[in-house]
Amino acid sequence: MEIQTLSQPTLASHMRALYSLIRKDWKQYWRYPLNAASSIFQPLIWIAPIYFMGLAFSVNGKAYGFSQYSGTTDFMSFILLGTVLESFINAVFWGMGYALKNDMDSGVMESNWLTPIPRLLILVGHSVTNLVITLITSMGMLIFGALLFGFNVSGDVMKAFIPVIPMMIGLYGFGFAFAAVVMLIREANTLVDVSSFLVQIFSGSNFPVNALPRFLLPIALVLPLTYGLDAIRSQLIGTTTILPLVWEMVLLIVFMFVMLWIGIKAFRSLERRVRVLGTLGQH
Amino acid sequence: MRSEMSVRSLAVPGFFADLQAFWAVVRREWTIFVRYPSWIIALLIWPVIFPMGYILTARALSGTNGIGLATFQRTTGLDEYVGYIAVGTMIWMWQNIVLWNIGGSLRNEQLRGTLESNWLSPTWRFSYLLGASVPQLISMLMLMFVATLEYIFLFNVQFEGSLWLSLLVILFAIPSVYGLGFAFASLVITMKESNAFVFLVRGIVMVFCGITYPIAMLPDWMQTVSKWLPQTYIIHGVRTAAISTEGLSGITLDLQMLAIFGVIWLAIGYLLFNRMERRACKTGAIGQY
Numbered sequence: 001m002e003i004q005t006l007s008q009p010t011l012a013s014h015m016r017a018l019y020s021l022i023r024k025d026w027k028q029y030w031r032y033p034l035n036a037a038s039s040i041f042q043p044l045i046w047i048a049p050i051y052f053m054g055l056a057f058s059v060n061g062k063a064y065g066f067s068q069y070s071g072t073t074d075f076m077s078f079i080l081l082g083t084v085l086e087s088f089i090n091a092v093f094w095g096m097g098y099a100l101k102n103d104m105d106s107g108v109m110e111s112n113w114l115t116p117i118p119r120l121l122i123l124v125g126h127s128v129t130n131l132v133i134t135l136i137t138s139m140g141m142l143i144f145g146a147l148l149f150g151f152n153v154s155g156d157v158m159k160a161f162i163p164v165i166p167m168m169i170g171l172y173g174f175g176f177a178f179a180a181v182v183m184l185i186r187e188a189n190t191l192v193d194v195s196s197f198l199v200q201i202f203s204g205s206n207f208p209v210n211a212l213p214r215f216l217l218p219i220a221l222v223l224p225l226t227y228g229l230d231a232i233r234s235q236l237i238g239t240t241t242i243l244p245l246v247w248e249m250v251l252l253i254v255f256m257f258v259m260l261w262i263g264i265k266a267f268r269s270l271e272r273r274v275r276v277l278g279t280l281g282q283h
Numbered sequence: 284m285r286s287e288m289s290v291r292s293l294a295v296p297g298f299f300a301d302l303q304a305f306w307a308v309v310r311r312e313w314t315i316f317v318r319y320p321s322w323i324i325a326l327l328i329w330p331v332i333f334p335m336g337y338i339l340t341a342r343a344l345s346g347t348n349g350i351g352l353a354t355f356q357r358t359t360g361l362d363e364y365v366g367y368i369a370v371g372t373m374i375w376m377w378q379n380i381v382l383w384n385i386g387g388s389l390r391n392e393q394l395r396g397t398l399e400s401n402w403l404s405p406t407w408r409f410s411y412l413l414g415a416s417v418p419q420l421i422s423m424l425m426l427m428f429v430a431t432l433e434y435i436f437l438f439n440v441q442f443e444g445s446l447w448l449s450l451l452v453i454l455f456a457i458p459s460v461y462g463l464g465f466a467f468a469s470l471v472i473t474m475k476e477s478n479a480f481v482f483l484v485r486g487i488v489m490v491f492c493g494i495t496y497p498i499a500m501l502p503d504w505m506q507t508v509s510k511w512l513p514q515t516y517i518i519h520g521v522r523t524a525a526i527s528t529e530g531l532s533g534i535t536l537d538l539q540m541l542a543i544f545g546v547i548w549l550a551i552g553y554l555l556f557n558r559m560e561r562r563a564c565k566t567g568a569i570g571q572y
Contacts, residue, residue, distance in 0.1 A: 065351020
């Protein structure tokens with residue numbers, strides 16, 4: 001009898017492994033339904049203080065000061081879109097680096113690592129469930145955002161997907177490198193929280209980056225995500241872009257290739273280092 | 284030959300044994316805390332980056348020529364927003380970290396698989412929570428100290444009020460903040476879903492207690508809710524004590540309310556813990572997760 005197992009690696013066996021990883025994460029996520037429900041409301045809660053603060057700066061709900069930087073008086077649609085996109089960015093941050101930390105804590109990291117599956121596939125598998133869940137929660141968030149804060153899209157939704165694709169693929173490269181760093185230092189919470197928060201600030205998820213003080217602006221301008229968020233917003237709510245849209249797209253595509261290359265290289269090198277140190281099972 | 288030896292251990296219950304257990308928990312928590320040096324980064328970075336998001340949004344809302352800021356000043360009666368946001372967010376961070384650390388302390392032990400064995404030891408079980416609070420409080424005072432320095436030197440916040448009055452408000456706030464943490468820890472160990480509960484409680488504080496805006500900006504029903512939350516008085520009290528020159532008279536109501544809330548929340552925390560303890564004995568579910 002011919003036995004087809006994971007120990008004879010083929011594309012089909014890799015797909016099965018990927019499916020198993022996704023199923024496991026999916027089951028684990030929905031096992032705690034309150035956590036699942038809270039992930040829809042959590043981002044709305046985060047932006048509620050900005051909403052009330054924004055009202056204090058607005059006349060009849062229109063933020064004229066804000067429009068001088070962004071080109072729109074609808075500050076809540078601007079912020080809500082940034083929050084949704086940031087959730088996807090975090091899904092890649094959390095989905096890979098944090099999942100590895102969870103595996104370490106639960107003591108399954110070493111045994112998972114011994115399976116004949118490409119290790120990058122394990123990372124990708126961990127992020128897929130997160131991305132699907134983010135998609136579901138984002139839809140919920142936008143619906144509630146429309147009801148509570150008057151979220152409104154005036155542009156072309158399909159065109160907005162064009163910058164999303166290279167941005168998300170490039171993020172995977174970043175996520176690989178980041179996951180390797182988590183493996184090496186064995187502590188994810190602070191690293192994930194701080195870095196995702198900094199990226200959130202400097203990529204302008206809650207405000208137009210040209211409102212940053214001059215000395216901080218260069219940090220925003222070297223982050224490819226800044227251009228991703230900027231391009232998507234301009235397509236959806238007609239904000240003014242930092243660079244011409246075509247240039248922003250070119251930058252995003254370059255970012256995609258460069259980050260994937262750097263991410264894979266960094267992951268392989270750091271993962272080897274962890275195996276040399278023998279700290280894979282420690283946490 | 285049979286040797287006689289006086290054995291003094293935790294198995295001999297008494298005040299001294301309870302104190303030893305408490306100290307053992309404090310030591311363990313402190314060791315875990317310093318074991319991961321990333322806390323130093325967190326201590327330095329969080330007080331800056333957390334309010335920074337709100338401060339920069341407020342800056343964007345102000346506009347290039349200050350048109351939005353003029354509206355803000357008219358609407359709220361405040362001259363500036365930086366110090367106002369910095370203090371509000373610092374108190375929120377304190378409550379948030381207590382919820383994660385104290386509220387999640389028993390749950391973390393449950394996940395690590397050490398809760399059941401600890402529970403079986405003949406110790407005063409409340410010391411698990413109380414002991415975890417001490418290193419946490421020390422780290423929080425360090426965070427506040429670092430945050431204050433960073434606000435002065437990086438954000439140029441003018442703390443024109445009194446340091447001692449600010450510390451007095453924080454002292455009065457401790458029972459409410461940690462009492463809520465104790466209640467939370469007991470609830471989470473029963474309900475399991477700590478993340479959802481942390482998100483809910485910190486979300487309520489974030490929306491209702493005015494971390495970035497005056498409570499008067501909220502609709503009436505939300506203002507009523509905010510009056511029942513101790514964090515509203517902590518934020519108002521520390522802001523008044525640290526930023527304004529109103530002195531003790533400006534914070535008297537806050538101190539009174541915090542004293543009342545402190546007693547209530549400590550009692551709720553202790554009662555919920557006892558209830559959870561009894562429930563755990565009956566159901567035998569303490570080691571499950």
